[in-house]
Amino acid sequence: MSTTEATPHADIKFRIATIDDLSAIFHLGERLFTSQESSNLYRTWDEYEVTHLFNSEPEYMWVACMDEQVIGFLLGSIIEKRYTAWNYGHLLWLGVDPAFAGQGIGARLFDRYRDLVEAAGVRMLMVDTQADNDKAIRFFRSKGFANPIDHIYMTLNLETQSR
Ligand SMILES: CC(C)(COP(=O)(O)OP(=O)(O)OC[C@H]1O[C@@H](n2cnc3c(N)ncnc32)[C@H](O)[C@@H]1OP(=O)(O)O)[C@@H](O)C(=O)NCCC(=O)NCCS
Numbered sequence: 001m002s003t004t005e006a007t008p009h010a011d012i013k014f015r016i017a018t019i020d021d022l023s024a025i026f027h028l029g030e031r032l033f034t035s036q037e038s039s040n041l042y043r044t045w046d047e048y049e050v051t052h053l054f055n056s057e058p059e060y061m062w063v064a065c066m067d068e069q070v071i072g073f074l075l076g077s078i079i080e081k082r083y084t085a086w087n088y089g090h091l092l093w094l095g096v097d098p099a100f101a102g103q104g105i106g107a108r109l110f111d112r113y114r115d116l117v118e119a120a121g122v123r124m125l126m127v128d129t130q131a132d133n134d135k136a137i138r139f140f141r142s143k144g145f146a147n148p149i150d151h152i153y154m155t156l157n158l159e160t161q162s163r
Contacts, residue, residue, distance in 0.1 A: 005071040012100075014108055017054065017061040017073065022068035025063065026050045032095040038130045040153055041061070047094070062112055064096070064105045074109040078117055089117035089125040089127065094136075110143050 017025065026047055033041035033114060054061055057077045075093040091113060096105045097131035111127065129136045130153075137148075 011066055012071070012103075012105065013064070014062060014112060015064045016059065019054070021063050021070055021073075022050050022054055024063075025073045025075075026071060028073065029093065029095055031097075038133055040130055049093075050075070059118065060113060062109050064100075064109055066100070067118050071100045072105045072109055072112050076113045076117070078120060078122060086124065087120070087122045089122040091111070091125060091127045094139075106139055107143065114143075130138060 029045045029050070032137040053075050059079070060074075060076035062074045063070045073093070073095055074091070076089060076091045079088040079090055081087065091110070094106055094109060096109075117125070125145070127140055128151065129140070131137075131150075143158040
């Protein structure tokens, strides 16, 4: 697969991220994963997440660019399960600049990730998001994800809670 490709309808290019993209990915994520929109994503999105994934699995870090400006990103990984034939693809982060929403950019990023992990032997993809993130849930359903499993996420505020 080519690592750079232009869409026919616009000057949007999709390519594997380079070190020069990390800052733009991080800052776009800061705009998307806000405490108001999704407290869980807000808590876990930081510079370390971006640099760690770039160091560990750079082949699954993709960006969508317009005029060399990052307008979307996907950060994924592969989980290899020892002693089984099952490898899982874990789509960790997906974000598209709201100014470019609804133009198929998220879908194209996802399709590239899917092709790559399928070629690497992945048999199942996983994704998780907050139950009230309707946009993301609709997006993932449109890409074929199904069978949502309830997963309770709990927090304990150590400042306000006494023993
Ligand atoms: C979820 C997200 C990545 C979608 O990106 P996008 O580029 O706007 O999505 P696409 O244009 O590729 O849409 C693909 C499909 O998703 C669904 N979809 C996307 N946005 C939608 C919306 N606002 N309302 C309804 N359906 C939507 C549609 O089914 C669409 O298919 P269609 O165009 O054939 O109708 C983007 O909204 C985003 O960055 N959200 C904030 C970050 C986030 O929550 N990420 C996911 C968890 S990490």
